Amino acid sequence: MPTPTTGPSPGPTPGPSAADRRRVDRAAAGIALYAGAFGATFGAVSTGSGVDLGQTMLLSLLMFTGASQFAFVGVVAAGGTAVAAVSAALLLGVRNAFYGIPVSRLVRPRGVRRPLAAHLVIDETTAMAVAERDPALGRRAFWITGVVLCVLWNAGTLAGALLGRGVDAEALGLDVAAPAVFLALLWPQLRERTAPVTALLGAAVALVLIPLAPPGVPVLAAAAVALVLGLARPGARPGARPGARPGARA
Incomplete structure (x- = not known):
């Protein structure tokens, strides 16, 4: 009998289109430009609070999370101790641990990329x-x-630190730019069926805790609500690809 012939083997799965890559690159560039301006604000505030240039640059290079950095220099400016400043920064920075769960499943860093990826897990990159x-x-x-x-945040920090008090965050509207950009990035996620419920419950928990708990705790509590509801969602299993249907092959 003749050997049955098989059809041509499927070729490699096509990657993202050039148009999609350009779209992602443009969005990233826009966020980075805003970060450079916001970094200049931090540099000016930090040196104006009594933190020297070297310490300011180390905060942006090693801490690299705007809210925690502002919390740190805010406590220093108010005359707080180093322990209090570090505690405030850590409390706000803990939220990045929650971000690491979906990011690690998606990015799957290996080797030397693991510590670099961990360093880059912040609000904007996760969104x-x-x-x-x-x-x-x-x-x-x-x-x-x-x-x-990261590059433009540190460049902006240096520029702001050298200019000192020359940057007025409120006059430029930079004090509301970060949450506005983050909200815009997360808006498409509301297409998920359970996302509006998660967002409302998280916001309600945060609002209840704001007058009762120390700064940073409401954010962590809201993140915990989102984490619990996300893990309870059908198909939210370890290794599941973001956006994949329950039961679909990865």
Whole structure:
């Protein structure tokens, strides 16, 4: 009998289109430009609070999370101790641990990339990564946003620190730019069926705790609500690809 013939083997799965890559790159560049301006604000506030240039640059390079950095210099400016300043910064920075769960599943860093990826897990990189349905685009969004934002954040910090008090955050509207950009990045996630309920419950918990708990605790509590509801969602299993249907092959 003749040997049955088989059809042509399927080729490699096509990657993201050039248009999608350019879209992600443009979004990352826009966020990085804002970060440079916001970093200048931090540099000016930090040196104006009595933190010297070297310490200010180390905060932006090693801490690299705006809210924690502002909390640190805010406590220093108010005459607080180093322990109090570090505690405030750590309390706000703990939220990045929650971000690490979806990011690690998507980016899957290996080797020397693991500590670098951990350093780049912040609000903006996480939102950019998880907003993409295509895992390859999500990984590109994470790395492009993280690297460019880190470079411009530190460049902005240096410029602001050298200018001193020459940057007025409120006059430029930079004090509301960060939450506005973050909200815009997360908005597409409301298409998920359970997302509005999660967002409302998290916001309610945070609002209740704001007058009762120390700064940072309401944010952590809201993040915990989102984490619990996310893990309880059908199909939210370890290793599941973001945006994949329950039961779909990864």
